[in-house]
Amino acid sequence: GENVEQHPSTLSVQEGDSAVIKCTYSDSASNYFPWYKQELGKRPQLIIDIRSNVGEKKDQRIAVTLNKTAKHFSLHITETQPEDSAVYFCAAYSGYSTLTFGKGTMLLVSP
Amino acid sequence: SAVISQKPSRDICQRGTSLTIQCQVDSQVTMMFWYRQQPGQSLTLIATANQGSEATYESGFVIDKFPISRPNLTFSTLTVSNMSPEDSSIYLCSVVGGRRNEQFFGPGTRLTVL
Numbered sequence: 001g002e003n004v005e006q007h008p009s010t011l012s013v014q015e016g017d018s019a020v021i022k023c024t025y026s027d028s029a030s031n032y033f034p035w036y037k038q039e040l041g042k043r044p045q046l047i048i049d050i051r052s053n054v055g056e057k058k059d060q061r062i063a064v065t066l067n068k069t070a071k072h073f074s075l076h077i078t079e080t081q082p083e084d085s086a087v088y089f090c091a092a093y094s095g096y097s098t099l100t101f102g103k104g105t106m107l108l109v110s111p
Numbered sequence: 112s113a114v115i116s117q118k119p120s121r122d123i124c125q126r127g128t129s130l131t132i133q134c135q136v137d138s139q140v141t142m143m144f145w146y147r148q149q150p151g152q153s154l155t156l157i158a159t160a161n162q163g164s165e166a167t168y169e170s171g172f173v174i175d176k177f178p179i180s181r182p183n184l185t186f187s188t189l190t191v192s193n194m195s196p197e198d199s200s201i202y203l204c205s206v207v208g209g210r211r212n213e214q215f216f217g218p219g220t221r222l223t224v225l
Contacts, residue, residue, distance in 0.1 A: 044203075098159065104152075
């Protein structure tokens, strides 16, 4: 089955800096890659996703890139703000079963 | 996106008892799932709730411990049976829906077993 590795497990940045979270996947048939943000005590919220027919997608301060050859995808957050502090999960979907999640990255943005 | 509600939002239970968690969606969805999230951990899929048939369980989860019902396309229940402190966790309902078939999560049920 699919295996998703996510790095780093924790990431501390200063407000205004950029943050990058990276994930790799194992199943070359995976074709959908969502990212979720989970604030403390709240549900995971879908913030951006990318499908395998594109290499990059951007939504305001967040962007996701996908390298199908290398089987990795990344979340980029620019001009970070304290409210970006949360746990971020990447996931991959191969179309055969269900989403496989990474272990999560705790992002801390210091003012 | 689909609006998902869960009841109860939290509960404290005694070991050996059972708790049934309800998940209600505001629109018909084809796929419904139940996840468990232990403190500081990722999301672990318990099972896929199938409408009109038995749920599909992931490795390590069995029907006797986590019976699931899905009587229609908007509602499902998960029961945590014969609870022990190790079952203390957050249980989340999740659905695939929306225009782009995205996956959304309910608010979760925080369960503490004493």
